[in-house]
Amino acid sequence: MEETRVYLSQKEMPRAWYNIQPDLPKPLPPPLNPGTGQPIGPEALAPIFPMGLIEQEVSQQRWINIPEEVLSIYGLWRPTPLCRAKRLEEALKTPARIYYKNESVSPAGSHKPNTAVPQAYYNKKEGVKRLTTETGAGQWGSALSFGCNLFGMECQVYMVKVSFHQKPYRRMLMETWGGKVTPSPSSQTEAGRNILAQDPDSPGSLGIAISEAVEDAAKREDTKYSLGSVLNHVLLHQTIVGLETKAQLQKIGVKPDILIGCVGGGSNFAGFCFPFFPEKAAGKAIRFIAVEPTACPTLTKGLYRYDFGDTAQTTPLLKMHTLGHNFIPPGIHAGGLRYHGAAPLLCLLAEEKLMEAVAYPQNPCFEAALLFARTEGIVPAPETSHAIRAAIDEAVRCRKNKEEKVIVFNFSGHGHFDMASYDAFLSGKLVDYEYPEEKIKESLKDLPAIGAK
Amino acid sequence: MEETRVYLSQKEMPRAWYNIQPDLPKPLPPPLNPGTGQPIGPEALAPIFPMGLIEQEVSQQRWINIPEEVLSIYGLWRPTPLCRAKRLEEALKTPARIYYKNESVSPAGSHKPNTAVPQAYYNKKEGVKRLTTETGAGQWGSALSFGCNLFGMECQVYMVKVSFHQKPYRRMLMETWGGKVTPSPSSQTEAGRNILAQDPDSPGSLGIAISEAVEDAAKREDTKYSLGSVLNHVLLHQTIVGLETKAQLQKIGVKPDILIGCVGGGSNFAGFCFPFFPEKAAGKAIRFIAVEPTACPTLTKGLYRYDFGDTAQTTPLLKMHTLGHNFIPPGIHAGGLRYHGAAPLLCLLAEEKLMEAVAYPQNPCFEAALLFARTEGIVPAPETSHAIRAAIDEAVRCRKNKEEKVIVFNFSGHGHFDMASYDAFLSGKLVDYEYPEEKIKESLKDLPAIGAK
Numbered sequence: 001m002e003e004t005r006v007y008l009s010q011k012e013m014p015r016a017w018y019n020i021q022p023d024l025p026k027p028l029p030p031p032l033n034p035g036t037g038q039p040i041g042p043e044a045l046a047p048i049f050p051m052g053l054i055e056q057e058v059s060q061q062r063w064i065n066i067p068e069e070v071l072s073i074y075g076l077w078r079p080t081p082l083c084r085a086k087r088l089e090e091a092l093k094t095p096a097r098i099y100y101k102n103e104s105v106s107p108a109g110s111h112k113p114n115t116a117v118p119q120a121y122y123n124k125k126e127g128v129k130r131l132t133t134e135t136g137a138g139q140w141g142s143a144l145s146f147g148c149n150l151f152g153m154e155c156q157v158y159m160v161k162v163s164f165h166q167k168p169y170r171r172m173l174m175e176t177w178g179g180k181v182t183p184s185p186s187s188q189t190e191a192g193r194n195i196l197a198q199d200p201d202s203p204g205s206l207g208i209a210i211s212e213a214v215e216d217a218a219k220r221e222d223t224k225y226s227l228g229s230v231l232n233h234v235l236l237h238q239t240i241v242g243l244e245t246k247a248q249l250q251k252i253g254v255k256p257d258i259l260i261g262c263v264g265g266g267s268n269f270a271g272f273c274f275p276f277f278p279e280k281a282a283g284k285a286i287r288f289i290a291v292e293p294t295a296c297p298t299l300t301k302g303l304y305r306y307d308f309g310d311t312a313q314t315t316p317l318l319k320m321h322t323l324g325h326n327f328i329p330p331g332i333h334a335g336g337l338r339y340h341g342a343a344p345l346l347c348l349l350a351e352e353k354l355m356e357a358v359a360y361p362q363n364p365c366f367e368a369a370l371l372f373a374r375t376e377g378i379v380p381a382p383e384t385s386h387a388i389r390a391a392i393d394e395a396v397r398c399r400k401n402k403e404e405k406v407i408v409f410n411f412s413g414h415g416h417f418d419m420a421s422y423d424a425f426l427s428g429k430l431v432d433y434e435y436p437e438e439k440i441k442e443s444l445k446d447l448p449a450i451g452a453k
Numbered sequence: 454m455e456e457t458r459v460y461l462s463q464k465e466m467p468r469a470w471y472n473i474q475p476d477l478p479k480p481l482p483p484p485l486n487p488g489t490g491q492p493i494g495p496e497a498l499a500p501i502f503p504m505g506l507i508e509q510e511v512s513q514q515r516w517i518n519i520p521e522e523v524l525s526i527y528g529l530w531r532p533t534p535l536c537r538a539k540r541l542e543e544a545l546k547t548p549a550r551i552y553y554k555n556e557s558v559s560p561a562g563s564h565k566p567n568t569a570v571p572q573a574y575y576n577k578k579e580g581v582k583r584l585t586t587e588t589g590a591g592q593w594g595s596a597l598s599f600g601c602n603l604f605g606m607e608c609q610v611y612m613v614k615v616s617f618h619q620k621p622y623r624r625m626l627m628e629t630w631g632g633k634v635t636p637s638p639s640s641q642t643e644a645g646r647n648i649l650a651q652d653p654d655s656p657g658s659l660g661i662a663i664s665e666a667v668e669d670a671a672k673r674e675d676t677k678y679s680l681g682s683v684l685n686h687v688l689l690h691q692t693i694v695g696l697e698t699k700a701q702l703q704k705i706g707v708k709p710d711i712l713i714g715c716v717g718g719g720s721n722f723a724g725f726c727f728p729f730f731p732e733k734a735a736g737k738a739i740r741f742i743a744v745e746p747t748a749c750p751t752l753t754k755g756l757y758r759y760d761f762g763d764t765a766q767t768t769p770l771l772k773m774h775t776l777g778h779n780f781i782p783p784g785i786h787a788g789g790l791r792y793h794g795a796a797p798l799l800c801l802l803a804e805e806k807l808m809e810a811v812a813y814p815q816n817p818c819f820e821a822a823l824l825f826a827r828t829e830g831i832v833p834a835p836e837t838s839h840a841i842r843a844a845i846d847e848a849v850r851c852r853k854n855k856e857e858k859v860i861v862f863n864f865s866g867h868g869h870f871d872m873a874s875y876d877a878f879l880s881g882k883l884v885d886y887e888y889p890e891e892k893i894k895e896s897l898k899d900l901p902a903i904g905a906k
């Protein structure tokens with residue numbers, strides 16, 4: 001019997017996160033103060049983030065040690081298995097080998113606890129009692145509820161309203177770990193009240209929810225804010241995924257040709273791919289493919305420009321691919337991919353053509369997810385289905401070209417809390433949104449003038 | 454960093470199931486024909502089961518080889534990890550060591566695929582095109598849908614009506630794997646129509662759903678029936694759980710003092726404990742503790758008598774602890790534990806005092822589940838919460854008695870599809886049913902005279 005899973009022991013778990021910043025082809029454009037257009041210093045972030053994380057945000061150190069307390073909690077589910085999708089390969093009749101890194105085995109069911117736990121830890125260490133955050137599909141909110149609970153902290157989650165109603169079980173999961181969940185836009189914050197005044201039926205968006213969570217944190221002394229993606233320190237924590245994958249591939253003597261991940265804010269993709277970047281930069285032929293929904297085509301249709309991270313324009317400006325901070329994507333089931341921007345670190349690589357990006361509508365993604373569930377067993381999250389779609393398409397290309405490539409994708413999460421989306425798919429009710437170019441152009445008109453060429 | 458998980462490689466996976474029959478202290482009373490009171494032969498079971506499974510049902514061979522095709526599918530998630538619940542131990546301040554065998558990592562989220570896969574395999578081998586079954590909480594129905602899908606067979610699931618409405622995501626999961634799900638009692642069968650005529654609002658029960666599934670299978674040439682628990686061959690397949698656990702404990706040089714599992718029909722408990730039986734029979738002090746709900750107290754309050762396996766009296770008579778085949782337990786959230794009887798193999802051990810049984814109401818079980826989720830991370834299934842409650846109580850006893858015992862329980866499944874029950878628990882809406890003695894006495898009046906002393 002051939003082994004289809006590669007395990008690492010807890011002793012073999014990486015002891016440091018990989019920071020890509022010193023290895024970038026050019027320096028990362030700094031976040032700017034929207035008023036002055038000048039780079040912001042750490043003090044500007046201090047009201048909403050602890051110093052431990054602000055330091056990581058700007059660090060130029062290649063390796064950053066993972067604290068023992070974090071390692072011990074990682075040990076509840078890490079190292080996660082790397083699996084060969086043999087039955088999927090057979091179904092596709094592909095000569096390619098398909099592997100997936102199974103991040104769905106975490107208690108919250110996704111890669112998100114990889115950063116939720118250290119974020120809770122660094123906040124706790126500096127005396128913070130309460131964290132606020134936003135969540136789309138609920139993956140991040142449940143991860144932070146889980147993380148806060150382990151350090152005895154309160155967790156207030158603003159959940160995008162459309163997902164709040166689509167995914168009641170996610171709310172219950174957060175509450176099981178002690179989280180407090182409010183549908184966003186809410187009347188709890190000024191940002192929320194403003195949106196509701198304009199559109200009482202607003203489905204919400206990650207941008208709006210971020211505004212609410214940031215406002216809440218800025219208002220209270222005992223509270224800080226926590227972001228589940230986009231920022232450098234979040235991507236840093238997620239590199240545990242790629243570092244383990246690298247060790248696992250080495251263990252079986254396999255070299256990857258293509259690495260694939262879905263992109264919302266970009267953290268699972270970056271955490272998965274970045275540890276392979278030094279080899280790629282040194283000339284090794286590894287393709288990084290980011291997969292996003294056509295309903296929110298940030299990397300494939302957005303502009304690389306300075307923009308706000310949130311709708312209410314309360315964050316610093318970040319240099320990234322953006323559809324405009326007023327962009328509100330339709331309520332697709334992959335709620336975690338509904339973000340108007342993406343991680344600046346990732347966008348720099350995209351701009352430098354060191355990675356590729358593709359976009360898919362939701363029906364072909366669910367088709368891919370169904371094939372995966374019916375061959376490999378696990379039911380994928382709608383977000384993850386995007387990575388699977390791209391992996392399958394690459395594998396089919398290998399069949400046509402008779403190429404024995406090694407395709408590795410990040411199985412970012414399971415779909416146990418997203419079954420209603422499978423129900424909708426199976427009954428033919430899913431709409432494929434191709435976002436109209438003119439609508440994108442319209443929301444791009446609102447980009448701040450600062451940093452525009 | 455101390456390892457908290459014990460893995461086996463796929464190569465180390467057991468190659469044969471353990472059959473307890475030759476090691477029993479006395480022969481198992483045979484199933485009887487309800488009309489004649491005589492033992493039934495294989496030919497009586499042939500209309501609803503394939504010969505491969507009927508042979509296993511009566512086999513006296515101690516070891517039965519696991520077919521390669523089954524091993525290969527087991528490899529999608531097996532061997533499952535054995536985990537040390539360090540954080541739970543710390544929360545309980547117990548000197549005891551608590552381990553759990555994590556069966557929740559299977560695609561269906563429980564131990565059920567361990568038998569669904571071989572059952573589909575043996576049916577397929579004999580040309581069967583379609584399987585019918587019943588399901589309570591939906592764990593079994595989803596496992597059989599998963600198993601049938603892998604062998605290209607149809608799967609018709611009769612789902613206990615109260616669970617069908619409580620757990621829509623479970624239905625969607627079955628459908629994702631291609632299963633067809635009907636709430637039971639249904640108008641699809643005579644058995645269902647009879648119940649509906651008496652009580653159109655019947656919440657259903659496993660007993661009724663079994664009647665429907667058996668009738669459906671008996672009616673169609675291409676169809677056989679599949680049972681998720683109770684029968685000898687089902688318990689046999691589940692011994693993979695205990696065999697792995699044994700190998701894992703040996704690997705770390707740990708000897709178990711107490712083995713704990715929840716009991717509905719008894720298959721997860723038996724599969725977990727039976728492989729340790731030869732040592733126990735040889736005089737080693739290992740306690741087996743079965744945990745059931747007070748709402749359906751089969752082992753703790755039932756009689757050890759011949760009874761029907763289903764409500765419509767269509768099955769052979771089985772010698773088991775029973776609350777009477779007309780017993781319909783209240784709609785507790787642990788739907789998988791709502792069965793009036795239990796596995797004859799298990800009941801024989803109980804009658805011979807080779808195992809213990811305890812019963813808990815649902816609130817203390819959910820308290821235990823919450824503590825587990827908040828220390829170890831994973832959210833347990835309501836069924837599994839019963840095993841956790843008992844494990845915690847034993848660990849607390851160890852604290853009081855200053856005993857460093859090794860407690861191992863079977864974490865039979867996760868609660869991702871049962872979040873509504875956590876919602877009900879957290880909002881104080883769960884009722885603790887202690888089934889009234891007089892009601893039990895009443896349903897016991899309906900026991901068949903055959904085999905009564």
